[in-house]
Amino acid sequence: MQKAVFLDRDGVLNEVLNHRVKFVNRPEDLHLLEGVEQAIRQFNEDGWKVFIVTNQGGVGLGYMTEDELGEIHDRLVDLLEASGARVDDIAYCPHMPHEGCVCRKPEAGMILELAEAHNIFLGESYMVGDREPDIQAGRNAGTRTVFIANRKNKKIGADYHFKDLISFSNWLVNGKGM
Template sequence: MKAMIKRELEQSASIISSIDPTQVHAIADAMTVALKAGSKVVFFGNGGSAADAMHLAAEFNGRYLFDRPALKALSFCSISAITAIGNDYSYDDVFCRNVESIVQRGDVVVGISTSGSSKNVLKAIRRAKEMGAVTVGFTGIKGALKDETDLALTIPTDRTPRIQEGYMAAGHVICGLVENAMFAKKAAFIDRDDTIVKDVPYCPRPEDLKVFPGVGKAIKRLNDAGYLVIIVTNQSGVARGKFTEATLAKIHEKLRADIAAEGGKIDAIYYCPHHPDEGCKCRKPNLGMIERAIDEHHISLGDSFIIGDSAHDVELGKRLGIKAIQVSEGYTFVKAIGDLLKN
């Protein structure tokens, strides 16, 4: 029994990990464009797909990962409407009639069908396309739905349970992408040593921390421009026994205070305490610290940048796919921020 359960879970995980991320991204982008334009997203399907349609619409109406304004989305799930249309016309018309009454040009219309052949889903998708909506299909590898929509999320299997698990996993990713694109914040990820403070090897005391001139005012400019200011710094001195995390906390208290004295605000500080040989996931240029910041502060990477003095900072920017700025004695943090905000 355990072997069977493990096999089922492994199959599900394998299918989910094989979903084409470009399809997910394209659908999220289309929904974001529509919602920003004041249009809406509509979901529908039969049976379990109807429940999934309600689920996804609720993620937009309510919240997915963080509090924000409601997003315009609905599902065609009224039992009264479905049975009335099915009785008076045909079950093939239950979604099409809803499309005709509610959908407008520019809306995104998502038809969900594990078989890809549900007649009522296909009929509604065709009508929505005629009306100028962007059509999306959540389906498997069989049936016509994937070929009749503008965008398709094609789960790479013909097994119904795996298709359902796949499009709900991808659906949640889409919800997160749309939520971030609509409401997430931009961030300035800033290195510490030799970027905003003079590098004191394994700085052991708060009084040894010296902020470069003008840094506090430059950070205030970032604050005023709507950036979260996030410090990301490798501090292997903890693992080497040069100072404790309690001492590091006091050093960072002084850093916050020095920046505040010039009107600036540091929103968060993330540090890696590990030795370079430990192979941790947080030491730059690894992504660990940034991933924590994204999750905890709801950051949109597309509008963010990283700035630091080392090749590790530049490499981290490349791995994230964001702008990376390298500073030096000749091109200081203050100058770089001035150029960035001017442009």
């Protein structure tokens, strides 16, 4: 079995709710946060599988189609690959908030599905997010949890706290996370 880092998208990998972009509903709305490419490259080089798990209720609410979401994710992958970083898979929940599906975080469906498909040992893996539903999804799946406090969000009860993804990556690949 392999170890993995499961990453929330908005607020962990890319800008959201700031002066430049409110929500990412088009490829041109996607702007990576500083250090994201380097962090993912470090995960790759250290042998971690990297997955993105993201709630995308904008699909269910009609703000974008699944094809348009695919274009956004294609741009994300292209930006990462241009700097030598690789994502192994992306899972998303297109359902509206409060729809009651098993995939929308805080439920663990996306993480569990990826873990089964890619032979991941969840007990040695991490779920990284910037909101309580991300952390709860990681707990529900049996991963360790990492809270990224890169916006004006309150500190929550995750296993670990970092200011950004590159800070977590530096800590993890330097042997502190094992």
